[in-house]
Amino acid sequence: MSDRPLLRVVRGNPDDAELAALTAVVAAVAASSGGSPAPERRTSWWNDRATRLGTSPAPGDGAWRASALPR
Numbered sequence: 001m002s003d004r005p006l007l008r009v010v011r012g013n014p015d016d017a018e019l020a021a022l023t024a025v026v027a028a029v030a031a032s033s034g035g036s037p038a039p040e041r042r043t044s045w046w047n048d049r050a051t052r053l054g055t056s057p058a059p060g061d062g063a064w065r066a067s068a069l070p071r
Contacts, residue, residue: 007022
């Protein structure tokens with residue numbers, strides 16, 4: 001643990017209420033940031049059912065191949 005203060009007033013004369021408000025804001029920001037958010041996990045294209053919703057393969061030559069291609 002460092003012996004340095006968390007906050008230091010470099011200009012002006014804040015009263016106790018102003019220092020308390022500043023300390024509360026800094027503490028709230030520090031508590032909410034908690035590090036970087038976890039990256040969103042991507043579903044593989046082959047497993048993503050949203051790409052197939054509302055579509056049906058059209059019959060004809062090469063339909064089996066076209067059914068797996070992105071739209």
